[in-house]
Amino acid sequence: MGGPGLLAYLVVGGLLFAIGVFAVLCQRGAVMVLMGIEIILNAAILNLVAFWRFVNPADYAGQVFVIIAMTIGAVEMAVGLGIMLMVYRVKGTQNIDKFGEMKE
Amino acid sequence: MNWNDLLQWTSFIIFSALVLGGALGMVLTMSMYRAGLSLMISLVALAGLFILLEADMLAVIQVMMNVGGMLVMILFMVMLMLDPGGEMMWDMKRRMKMPGFAALSMSMPSKPAAASSPKQAETNLTGDTQNMLMSMGEQNARDTANMNIVKEVELNMAESFKDGMSAGEISGQPHKRIREIQRSMAVMQQQLGLMQQELILLEEELEQPNRPSEMANPGPDHRMTTSAPASPANSQTTKKTIYTCPMHPEVRSDKPGRCPKCGMDLVPIEDENNDAGGTGMVGSGDGSGSSNSSNDSQMTGHDHMSHSVTQGGSVETAAQMQRRSPQAYYRMMADMAMSTRQLPLAGIGSVLVGLILVALIAQVAWPSRPVAPDLDGPARVGDLLLSGYMMAFEGAAFLILTGILGAVLLARREPANRRSRKKKPRAKVGNGSETATPNDNSRGEGESAMPNLNSISLRSTEGR
Numbered sequence: 241m242g243g244p245g246l247l248a249y250l251v252v253g254g255l256l257f258a259i260g261v262f263a264v265l266c267q268r269g270a271v272m273v274l275m276g277i278e279i280i281l282n283a284a285i286l287n288l289v290a291f292w293r294f295v296n297p298a299d300y301a302g303q304v305f306v307i308i309a310m311t312i313g314a315v316e317m318a319v320g321l322g323i324m325l326m327v328y329r330v331k332g333t334q335n336i337d338k339f340g341e342m343k344e
Numbered sequence: 345m346n347w348n349d350l351l352q353w354t355s356f357i358i359f360s361a362l363v364l365g366g367a368l369g370m371v372l373t374m375s376m377y378r379a380g381l382s383l384m385i386s387l388v389a390l391a392g393l394f395i396l397l398e399a400d401m402l403a404v405i406q407v408m409m410n411v412g413g414m415l416v417m418i419l420f421m422v423m424l425m426l427d428p429g430g431e432m433m434w435d436m437k438r439r440m441k442m443p444g445f446a447a448l449s450m451s452m453p454s455k456p457a458a459a460s461s462p463k464q465a466e467t468n469l470t471g472d473t474q475n476m477l478m479s480m481g482e483q484n485a486r487d488t489a490n491m492n493i494v495k496e497v498e499l500n501m502a503e504s505f506k507d508g509m510s511a512g513e514i515s516g517q518p519h520k521r522i523r524e525i526q527r528s529m530a531v532m533q534q535q536l537g538l539m540q541q542e543l544i545l546l547e548e549e550l551e552q553p554n555r556p557s558e559m560a561n562p563g564p565d566h567r568m569t570t571s572a573p574a575s576p577a578n579s580q581t582t583k584k585t586i587y588t589c590p591m592h593p594e595v596r597s598d599k600p601g602r603c604p605k606c607g608m609d610l611v612p613i614e615d616e617n618n619d620a621g622g623t624g625m626v627g628s629g630d631g632s633g634s635s636n637s638s639n640d641s642q643m644t645g646h647d648h649m650s651h652s653v654t655q656g657g658s659v660e661t662a663a664q665m666q667r668r669s670p671q672a673y674y675r676m677m678a679d680m681a682m683s684t685r686q687l688p689l690a691g692i693g694s695v696l697v698g699l700i701l702v703a704l705i706a707q708v709a710w711p712s713r714p715v716a717p718d719l720d721g722p723a724r725v726g727d728l729l730l731s732g733y734m735m736a737f738e739g740a741a742f743l744i745l746t747g748i749l750g751a752v753l754l755a756r757r758e759p760a761n762r763r764s765r766k767k768k769p770r771a772k773v774g775n776g777s778e779t780a781t782p783n784d785n786s787r788g789e790g791e792s793a794m795p796n797l798n799s800i801s802l803r804s805t806e807g808r
Contacts, residue, residue: 243356258697265690266686267371276371278410278413282386285406286390289393292397292399304725307725308740310409311737312743315743315744317416324420
């Protein structure tokens with residue numbers, strides 16, 4: 241029979257995605273929303289790795305794709321934290337509900 | 345099923361439980377610091393899943409990048425938020441786990457931890473309250489600590505009240521007992537009034553740093569005068585004339601005036617407050633009124649906190665508040681957890697998303713397990729990365745650098761509302777106007793103004 245198959249990893253990835261969606265929807269702090277986005281990204285990455293492993297393990301382009309997705313995640317984190325810090329300096333709060341109007 | 349498969353399944357279950365549990369813990373905890381740590385657990389367990397999928401290099405990269413990123417995030421959280429939800433969680437947990445130690449660990453008088461008789465327990469609690477007040481006076485700059493102290497006192501009051509009730513029934517001296525309880529309650533309520541006033545002042549400082557005129561609002565002082573002399577002597581039914589806005593019933597004041605929202609004249613109503621809620625309810629009404637006047641769009645979390653704490657100025661505790669108005673209690677808890685009010689909607693939506701995803705995944709007939717990849721996978725990945733996918737990787741690195749550069753440039757810009765309040769005229773606009781006015785004058789006056797102009801322009805270039 242073998243170890244855990246593609247279905248098990250995909251289910252874990254889907255549940256992780258749902259938890260990330262919940263974090264993005266319900267949290268109000270900007271940092272927490274960024275962390276929810278990070279969880280969503282990791283669910284996608286887990287799916288990518290699982291597909292690479294079970295569909296075409298001979299082609300390592302799948303892993304390279306995952307590495308590039310991780311760097312994109314790092315970009316998102318850096319830019320998100322930078323924007324958040326600037327908005328925090330302007331608005332004086334970290335509450336996303338207060339970020340509604342972007343005009344000054 | 346041989347041992348290898350069993351081992352794989354076991355580690356898969358452990359790692360996926362850690363991944364999902366870490367993510368859930370990140371969402372459900374109130375403390376941002378704990379949220380960061382849970383997210384780190386989730387990501388490291390995800391690296392374990394990568395190893396199970398025989399992508400070792402990805403696991404290493406995952407641990408390196410995400411642990412670094414999470415450390416930065418936790419630093420940011422501590423910098424920006426100071427983690428009020430975490431302090432509240434710690435407080436609640438301490439209270440639930442060890443009720444006797446709860447106050448002792450904060451201020452350490454040499455008293456038995458779990459007092460046997462209720463009277464002793466109550467004296468312990470009042471002494472602790474006073475000790476806490478003294479320590480609070482020393483470090484009253486920290487409003488979160490003050491908030492915790494207020495909640496602590498609130499709970500202590502409830503505990504002592506409960507203890508007093510049971511002691512009255514047991515010892516058969518209810519009158520003496522009730523008098524003691526009333527005295528201690530009066531002391532506590534006075535202290536609570538002072539603390540509430542201080543808390544609200546601090547919160548207004550925090551919430552409106554750009555509006556110092558709000559500090560001169562008569563709201564907090566007025567609230568002090570109403571809630572500070574609160575005593576159980578007026579625990580019978582009291583009648584007060586309260587002025588409210590006909591359009592905004594949440595606006596309340598006990599003197600006539602104009603509504604801060606719409607400017608209409610306030611109309612008097614008769615408000616009946618019974619069972620010790622007289623002054624407390626008036627105080628809470630003032631709290632909502634002042635917060636509405638200062639912040640008319642929407643009440644913030646701190647306002648809700650002050651609202652509930654002010655209601656705690658009467659005998660009401662968190663549990664009683666939960667029983668009396670579950671909606672307000674829910675709002676308070678959601679505010680403390682830094683989550684939106686639409687928390688149930690978000691929960692339903694994400695559960696739906698998860699169910700739909702899992703159902704869709706389960707419907708597809710996925711390909712079975714193929715041959716295992718060879719063992720020098722990382723070398724292959726490195727080769728691919730350096731040869732075929734160099735451009736993509738360089739592009740990603742360029743994106744990172746651009747993003748960081750943009751973030752730094754954005755962060756170096758001064759915010760617009762601070763730029764106008766800046767005292768030093770160091771901005772380039774000031775220099776430009778300085779050079780412009782002598783330039784106009786110098787045409788008429790000749791060469792006498794020229795050195796002045798030169799020196800100014802030199803200074804402006806030095807400034808840059």
